[in-house]
Amino acid sequence: MAEPQRIVIVGGGLAGAGAAAALRERGYRGEVLLFGADAHRPYELPALSKGLLIGDAEEPDWVRGQNFYTEHDITLRLGTRVTRVELGGRLVLDASGGEHPYDRLLLATGSKPRSLPVRGADLAGIHTLRTLDDALALRAAFAKAERVVIIGSGWIGSEAAAAARKHGAEVTVVGMESTPLESVLGAEVGAVFRDLHAEQGVHWRLGTSVADFVGDDGAVTGVRLTDGSMLEADVVLIAVGAAPETGLAQAAGLELAEDGGVCVDALLRTASPDVYAAGDIASQFHPKYERRLRVEHWANAKNQGEHAAGNMLGDHESYRRAPYFFSDQYDLGCEYRGLADPGTDRLVVCGSLAEREFVACWMRENRVTAAMNVNVWEHGDALKHLVDTGAPVTDEQVRRGEFSAGSAG
Ligand SMILES: Cc1cc2nc3c(=O)[nH]c(=O)nc-3n(C[C@H](O)[C@H](O)[C@H](O)COP(=O)(O)OP(=O)(O)OC[C@H]3O[C@@H](n4cnc5c(N)ncnc54)[C@H](O)[C@@H]3O)c2cc1C
Structure with a gap:
């Protein structure tokens, strides 16, 4: 396969920026153009619900250092959203109308937090957590909060609960499962996390859900649960999972899988020649599990981004790694x-x-x-x-x- 002259990457997270770096680290000399809707230099997300949210860290872990991109001739278009992909014309269009041809295209647009379709969800004081700016806003809110309610007893909800306790707030976590993290770990191991948080003073409201949010003068003051009870709150975090950002891919005509991700084969290739997907959005036909898998973890974004870079340069290798993730709480x-x-x-x-x-x-x-x-x-x-x-x-x-x-x- 002839080496591509121009590789365009949409998504300045770990998968996208990691792929750009890997292209250069492998000696690729063509053009690399990386679009990121976020205005910050590419960063990793794990610290946003841990050290950075607690206040132990002032910065996230950056994917690469400040000067890496210029030193490696990677054109970074930060704060720039790609609005359209034209597969036939092998072209991406950005929000200001710029047209950018590609020989290979990597889509790595990540996920966005799910919202709760209930009354009051737009009140001030209700947060979601995905970006650095989200984390800084939530940290400032935790620092002043008296009563924090976290909706969602998964990893991000649990880590944020630990951070809110470190800020000294009273914390209640609402979860639909009867044990936190039960769908991933089962009840027995999930109970380890439930007990850990309880020892640290977290109140659990499990097996229930949110009916609506109530407020005063536009700001949240409470969360009404479906069992009719009311929790007072001055800060709420909705942490009920994330949905893959596939709008761009879908509008371009790429196939979506049942898990919501963009269909890619074992090589991380979509059905469109020269278009690849990696990270949270990729629903890969995984050779080890012999079925589609979409993985929302740090290691998957890092490894798939680098792997896709190799395949865009002609490696033709299946991605075979098993999922891996980590968490820190207290x-x-x-x-x-x-x-x-x-x-x-x-x-x-x-x-x-x-x-x-x-x-x-x-x-x-x-x-x-x-x-x-x-x-x-x-x-x-x-x-x-x-x-x-x-x-x-x-x-x-x-x-x-x-x-x-x-x-x-
Ligand atoms: C708070 C938090 C903590 C986490 N902690 C852990 C952890 O401890 N361990 C673990 O294994 N995993 C963790 N994860 C999950 C892990 O970080 C993600 O799975 C991983 O970052 C996904 O990387 P990505 O590059 O696919 O997507 P993202 O990091 O979401 O990056 C996608 C990027 O694409 C950009 N974008 C989207 N659409 C466009 C567009 N149209 N044009 C231009 N740019 C666009 C977005 O702005 C974003 O910057 C955490 C996630 C969060 C949110």
Whole structure:
């Protein structure tokens, strides 16, 4: 394949900016044009619900340093939204009418927070969290807040609850599940997170939802739940998940999958020649799982962006990595590798859930479908090997912490 002369990337997050950097780091010498609707230099999102929100960090982790883009001849168009992609003409159009031809195009437009379609959702004091500006506004609000209500008991809701407690606010988290994080971790491991937050003074309102928000003079003062009860609030965070930003791709005529993402094959290619997608928006046909997968995690954005860069230059390699994510809440740190169904996979634990120092493995027959280490850091490579290869291991070996057993066979 002839080397493309001009590569255009839409989306200045980790997937998009990481892809631009990878192109140069591989020695690509053609033009690289990167559009980001956000006015800030490309940054990573994890710190926005952790160190930056708490106030321990003043800046997010930047994808690359201040001078990297100019030094590597990457044209950054920040604060510039791409409004149209013309697949036939191999052209993208930006919000001010500029037309930009491409030989290869990478779509990496990420996600946007879901809203709640209830009365009062537009009152002042109600926040969502996706961008650096969102995080700075929420941090300022937490610093002054007396009563914070967080809607959503997933990762971002849980991390934000920890940050709000560090600011000294009274915090209530409302979740539809009966245990936080239950859909990912199951009830037993989810309870570890529930108890951790309860010990830190967080109030849980689980198995319920929001009926509406009430306010005074345009600002939120309370959250009415579907069970009829009312929670007082001067700051509310809606953290009920994110939806992939696929408007551009859909309007261009690219196919969307049932999971809402843009359909790509194992190589991260769409059905349109020379157009790729990576990160939160990509619904990839994953060779390991033999089905479509759309993953909203930091590592997926980083690795898929870099992988797509290679394939745009002709690598022709399938993306095979299993999902991986991490979280930090108070003094609990964890990593999760793989993809389990906690409803049907068998949970086997090494260590102590009560002491919050353990490795949880979800097993299907004698294989580990996913593994999560909590405040235990020495088994990462062995757990990755078990998840990646499906090497056989017994429940007893897992309980004894013999995670390298799978490598022997
Ligand atoms: C607060 C927060 C904390 C998180 N913490 C963790 C964590 O601890 N661990 C973990 O594994 N994952 C975490 N994640 C998830 C992870 O960060 C994301 O999955 C990842 O950042 C997705 O990267 P992306 O590049 O696909 O999308 P994004 O980072 O969303 O970047 C997409 C970019 O595209 C731009 N864009 C969109 N449309 C256009 C357009 N038309 N024109 C130009 N630009 C456009 C947007 O402005 C945005 O900057 C967190 C997410 C959030 C929001």
